[in-house]
Amino acid sequence: MTVEAFAPAKINLTLHVTDQRSDGYHLLDSLVTFVDVGDAVTVEKAEKSTLTVTGPMAAGVPTDSRNLVLRAAEMLGVPAKITLNKHLPAAAGIGGGSSDAAAALRALTTLYNLALPSVSDLLSLGADVPVCVPATLARMTGIGEQVAPVVNEPVWPMILINPRVSVPTGPVFQALPSKNNPPMPEDFPDWKDWDTAAAWLTTQRNDLEAPAIGAQPSIGQVLTELHDSKGCALARMSGSGATCFGIYFDDDIRDRALKKLRGDFPNWWIMPTRPLGHPMA
CATH class of the missing domain: 3.30.70.890 (GHMP kinase, C-terminal domain)
Incomplete structure (x- = not known):
């Protein structure tokens, strides 16, 4: 059985920095949407986890534990053969790595019939991961742990x-x-x-x-x-x-x-x- 999940680009329509905590984390108030351009994650059961990266933006993408996709599999405690088809540029402000991790979580929980991790566990992968799991128009506040869906999203070009x-x-x-x-x-x-x-x-x-x-x-x-x-x-x-x-x-x-x-x-x-x-x- 193979499961594929889309990892859409995350767009901050707004991004207001409202404070900084004593531990250094910044507090945000951001309106976030997700678009129809993105990466794709494919998973299938295996004896141990492996990651192969393909696609036009594959160059330089790590295939070891530095990649959040593998860390997502490790968090769930399930081994998988994972393929990441990379179309989004890295370190580009559109949540590529976080969206990839969220897609891996959606695919792996479907493959193994598991529940998604808690918000605190998602945050351990990255501040953008909680909002990337549902990947819909939302108001993201705090350090990224508070995600409130917004209805009637405009789907403008x-x-x-x-x-x-x-x-x-x-x-x-x-x-x-x-x-x-x-x-x-x-x-x-x-x-x-x-x-x-x-x-x-x-x-x-x-x-x-x-x-x-x-x-x-x-x-x-x-x-x-x-x-x-x-x-x-x-x-x-x-x-x-x-x-x-x-x-x-x-x-x-x-x-x-x-x-x-x-x-x-x-x-x-x-x-x-x-x-x-x-x-x-």
Whole structure:
């Protein structure tokens, strides 16, 4: 028996850093969505766990215990032959490793008929893993352990761009001038009204955007190109970078912007996408 699970890219539509705990962990208030671009994890029973990485982004991905996919199998205590088909760039602010681990957990618990681990166990794999397990529009708070689903997700056309640079998360957080920033409002807009929802998002922030641009100025260029593309309702960086996203309201307008951006910047990773609009099974 073989079980496959999709590992969608995680997009921080907002990311507000609201405080820092005495142990160094930052408190966040983030609106997170998941899109139809991602990796795939395939598992089957075996005598011992192994990991093979394939796909266009396989180069440099570890196949030992440094990979969260193997650590997820170890957490469950079940051996498996695991294949990770890698399509997302690494260290890109779109939760690739965390989403891979979450997909491995979904696949392995199905394969072995097990319950998913507790939130505290998920956190031991990474702060983004709890939100990546259901992989649906959610408000993520605390250090990542508090995940509240949000209904009526807008599935607007989007473009993802990574200028093929890596941004280390730690230094970006350290460069943040203030660790005590306002959270999002308690009430969200009507997500079924795309214009209102996008206008509301423009009033929110990614607090890590400025320090990430300081570390990698090409992120600023990406945001400018997205913002200036015709029909873009919002351009913002995801996570700690370097991937940025643009939101559009029409597929044709998005696709024309996509064609131009790919023509102007052939060396960038540029992908069309849209939110999944439903939780992962």
